Structures are given as C-alpha cells and as structure tokens.
Amino acid sequence: MKLLITGGGGFVGARLARTLLARGQLAGRTIDRLVLTDITPPPADLLADTRVEARTGTLLSQAPALQGEDFDGVFHLASAVSGECELDFELGLRSNLDSTRALLDALRARTAAGGPVPRLVFSSSVAVFGPDPAFAWPGIVADDTLPAPQTSYGTHKLMCEYLIADYTRKGFLDGRSARLMTVTVRPGRPNGAASGFFSGIIREPLAGIVSACPVDAGVSHPMSSPSQTVDGLIRVYEATREQLGGRLALNLPALNVRVADMLDALEEVAGSQVRALVRFERDERIAGIVANWPSGATAARAARLGLAPCRQFADIIREYIADCRAAPNAAQALKGIQ
Structure with a gap:
C-alpha cells in the first residue's frame, strides 16, 4: 500500500505518519510506502524509516509529477493557516485552493489512465462555520449546521470540501472531509494561525x-488533543461510505x-x-x-464511528x-x- 501525506513535515502530519508507521497497516492493508510532501523536510526519525520518502517544496509545484504515481490513499493536510490567509490573500488562494485543485486533478488524471481510485481524507476545519444574520447562530455547531465561514481560511476549507465531494461523485476518487477542531497543545514556535x-x-x-x-x-x-485528532483522521479514512452515512464532511469530536x-x-x-x-x-x-x-461543537456522526472527545x-x-x-x-x- 502506498500512501501520500501532504503537509507531512508539519506537527499533525508527522504525528500521523509516526502513528501509521507504528501500526504498519491501514484499512487492513500493509503500508509499504509513505510519501511525505511539505515545504520543509520531515523530522529525522521519519526520514530514518526505509518506508518513508520525503519530497520538499510547495504542493502546487509537486502536484504535476503525482500524475505518474499510483497512490492507494491520501491524507491532504497541507494548507496555509488562518492568520496567514487573512494577512496574505494571494498566499491563501495558492496554498489552499490552487494546491488542492492541482492535487485532485493529478489523482483524477491517474485514475483516468487506469490507476487505482485513491481514498482521500481532507483535513477541513471547524472554521467553515460562522454567524449568519439570516439565521440564529447556535454557537455550538453540529454536523448539520449550515456552514457560513467568516474568514478566508474557512472559506477555502469549505470550497475544498465541495470539490472533494464532487470529484467523489464523479468517481475520480473516494473522498471524505474531517472537520478538525483546534488542535492543542502544539509544540515548538507559534505559527500564523x-x-x-x-x-x-x-x-x-x-x-x-x-x-x-x-x-x-x-x-x-472546541478543542482536540493531537492524538485524538490523528485517531480521528485514521478512523475517517477506514470508514466505509455506508458507515459515513451521508454527506462526506463531518465534525471530529471536540x-x-x-x-x-x-x-x-x-x-x-x-x-x-x-x-x-x-x-x-x-x-x-x-x-x-x-x-x-x-x-x-458536537460530532454525532464521528461518535457513530467510535470516536469521542477528551x-x-x-x-x-x-x-x-x-x-x-x-x-x-x-x-x-x-x-x-x-
């Protein structure tokens, strides 16, 4: 089994990679190869694993080459974060919308050429929700709350959710979007979120x-620990379409x-x-x-998959x-x- 993690050099991406390598399998299949893409190299312990291949550079620049590879599964985590997107509108568009479209089209091209239909988990965000003057703002949002993002970052995440749902409807991939809660506590230096x-x-x-x-x-x-976030991403990947039971975007527990x-x-x-x-x-x-x-936030659909908050x-x-x-x-x- 060959997997791709975009944003694999980041905190959540690296933790996900370590967890997958320790498990050795995903959805009942052995992990033979794990490709990590990011603008910075992954940590040394991941590079030391013979199953890992690291590729450094923007996802937008790397996406065309992905058309020639067969990936069984993809975790798409790479993105510019909320504060960055508010301060630099063009950066947000390139890093979030343009890069996601390029990745999806690379996977679509490979599927059209006879490659496997990859399963893809997209790390969306609770930021897809926001107040709307036309409706009472619930404050605590559920899986069926109408998204109304109030930031560029949240808007990008919602647009990518819809793109992934449509590519899935067309049979180009098997996609699903996990709406991450704020992951804390993150180590290291503060980022632009x-x-x-x-x-x-x-x-x-x-x-x-x-x-x-x-x-x-x-x-x-709404908060989530790093370990619970990774567990949620993996469980959403392993869930069948029947277990997901409807729309392809769902809240992770908070x-x-x-x-x-x-x-x-x-x-x-x-x-x-x-x-x-x-x-x-x-x-x-x-x-x-x-x-x-x-x-x-609440996460009734995730609860049916066996996931729970701290x-x-x-x-x-x-x-x-x-x-x-x-x-x-x-x-x-x-x-x-x-």
Missing part, C-alpha cells in the same frame, strides 16, 4: 515563559472549553506560579476573528507534558515545572 494562542497559553508557561492571551477568559472554543477552564486545568497540573505567567492582553484582530468562530482539558495538558518528556528538548520545553 489565529488560534495559535490556545496552545501558547499552555506551552509557553510550561516552558517558564510569559504568554499573552489576546481574548477574554470567557471565550469558549472538548468544548473556555479559556478560564484551560487556565484552571493548567494550574491543576502545573501549579499557580505557572498559571500566573499568562497575561491578558487583548488583540482586536485576533479577538475579532475568534468572535466569529463556534464556541463549541474528558477534561487537564488530560490534554498531561498528554503534551508526556510528549515533551519523550522528546530531546524536554528540559527547555518544561522549564517552568522543573
């Missing part, structure tokens, strides 16, 4: 660094949590001195984006600490609790 502070207010204090929270403590948002609850959990796990490193410094640009995001946010923090302790930079990442 407007949601990045949800990780920053946990990650930085644990490292002994002051972190600014740009929104009020009462802001609520823990609906307020910023105040996150900080309470941080204090529970790491102590009051660590919590005190979070300072509230409102950023109107970030706060304005977040105000148009859901305050929570029980409490403290468990997500403990998962991050365990991951840090298994990594080479544990002392630095957890300096605040040494």
